[in-house]
Amino acid sequence: MRLRVICPFFLLIICVAPASALDNGLAKTPPMGWNSWNKFACNVSDRLIRETADAMVSSGMKDAGYQYVVIDDCWQVKRNPDGTIVADPERFPNGIKALADYVHSKGLQFGIYSDAGRQTCEGRPGAHGHEFQDAFTYASWGVDYLKLDWCHAEGQNSLESYSLMRDALKAAGRPIVFSLCEWGSTKPWQWAKDVGNLWRATGDIQNCWDCQEQKSDGLGVVHILDLMDGLEYAAGPGHWNDPDMLEVGNGKLTPDEARAHFGMWCMLAAPLISGNDLRQMDADTVAILTNKEVIAIDQDPLGKQASRVRKEGDKEVWARELAGGNRAAALLNRAATPQEITVKWEDIGYPAHLSAALHDVWRHKDLGTLTGSFTAIVAPHAAVIVTVKP
Numbered sequence: 599m600r601l602r603v604i605c606p607f608f609l610l611i612i613c614v615a616p617a618s619a620l621d622n623g624l625a626k627t628p629p630m631g632w633n634s635w636n637k638f639a640c641n642v643s644d645r646l647i648r649e650t651a652d653a654m655v656s657s658g659m660k661d662a663g664y665q666y667v668v669i670d671d672c673w674q675v676k677r678n679p680d681g682t683i684v685a686d687p688e689r690f691p692n693g694i695k696a697l698a699d700y701v702h703s704k705g706l707q708f709g710i711y712s713d714a715g716r717q718t719c720e721g722r723p724g725a726h727g728h729e730f731q732d733a734f735t736y737a738s739w740g741v742d743y744l745k746l747d748w749c750h751a752e753g754q755n756s757l758e759s760y761s762l763m764r765d766a767l768k769a770a771g772r773p774i775v776f777s778l779c780e781w782g783s784t785k786p787w788q789w790a791k792d793v794g795n796l797w798r799a800t801g802d803i804q805n806c807w808d809c810q811e812q813k814s815d816g817l818g819v820v821h822i823l824d825l826m827d828g829l830e831y832a833a834g835p836g837h838w839n840d841p842d843m844l845e846v847g848n849g850k851l852t853p854d855e856a857r858a859h860f861g862m863w864c865m866l867a868a869p870l871i872s873g874n875d876l877r878q879m880d881a882d883t884v885a886i887l888t889n890k891e892v893i894a895i896d897q898d899p900l901g902k903q904a905s906r907v908r909k910e911g912d913k914e915v916w917a918r919e920l921a922g923g924n925r926a927a928a929l930l931n932r933a934a935t936p937q938e939i940t941v942k943w944e945d946i947g948y949p950a951h952l953s954a955a956l957h958d959v960w961r962h963k964d965l966g967t968l969t970g971s972f973t974a975i976v977a978p979h980a981a982v983i984v985t986v987k988p
């Protein structure tokens with residue numbers, strides 16, 4: 599904008615060229631990692647992050663593709679007189695750089711959180727007015743991922759604010775995945791492709807299947823699904839719709855609900871950011887979070903987010919195209935009783951006469967070759983997910 603003002607007329611064409619693209623070459627498939635918020639909120643520390651990095655490796659999550667260990671809100675306490683952001687000295691006595699070095703020593707990547715407004719949602723210093731200074735600080739600490747929230751940003755324009763941080767990160771010279779978090783409030787799917795690698799498309803997830811009432815801005819798993827349908831056109835390699843972090847392993851979803859939550863996030867090509875205590879996981883939680891066939895759908899190189907192709911009350915079919923002309927289909931039962939659900943080939947873009955090999959990705963089981971449709975009895979609050987290969 600500043601350039602435009604001082605531009606002589608003959609340079610106008612160069613000066614009003616569109617805002618530069620993100621173009622950081624990152625997140626070609628949806629980012630996978632862990633974030634402290636869902637389980638720990640403000641209770642973050644150097645020790646928690648180190649132990650989480652250790653657990654990401656020892657649990658098999660790293661092998662399954664998880665990379666980013668991200669500290670959410672509350673790591674920062676103030677700014678120095680020169681404006682430099684300061685980490686909580688009690689909770690992070692070694693400083694953030696030493697912590698990032700430790701995470702890197704495990705073969706993992708390190709992420710951090712800030713806010714585009716004047717303060718974070720928990721009242722810590724925000725990035726507003728310090729975008730370039732913070733980007734250079736983060737780069738010097740070895741940060742690989744930045745989540746930028748949208749609290750206390752009254753009067754700011756989201757496209758301008760997030761573009762400013764994108765440009766700051768670019769200037770700082772370190773490849774940093776840029777995660778936008780304005781909760782879908784200004785329709786980022788319409789403008790954020792050139793700004794961030796992922797953008798929250800909804801309000802905060804709640805740890806429940808279909809509750810809505812506990813917190814006015816929180817959403818159960820199925821309400822988030824409803825908001826994601828229709829946004830699939832905006833997702834692709836390097837730029838993803840983000841339906842928020844996972845609640846798998848946080849103790850409230852039943853095993854079927856947790857599988858459905860995780861499986862549907864994979865159908866949506868969602869960032870897979872676990873939000874539980876990785877140091878204490880039961881076998882079900884590990885099995886869900888590390889199911890390689892389900893994760894392979896999420897990480898499919900085509901990067902096509904699923905859409906809802908059929909809805910009959912609580913019975914839904916979601917489908918997405920996979921590389922090689924194959925499909926993944928999810929038969930989702932939102933009801934509290936078992937339901938018979940059918941996916942027809944015409945729902946997923948195949949002619950009815952086509953024969954295709956079906957494979958159940960949760961059970962790792964071939965279901966044989968079928969023509970025209972596939973029907974399953976789906977348990978309450980569960981999703982059967984199959985790949986369909988002609």
Ligand code: GLA
Pocket residue numbers: 635670671718719720747779781801802
């Ligand atoms: C907002 C975000 C959450 C989390 C909190 C932290 O609510 O949407 O994901 O980062 O702030 O305060």
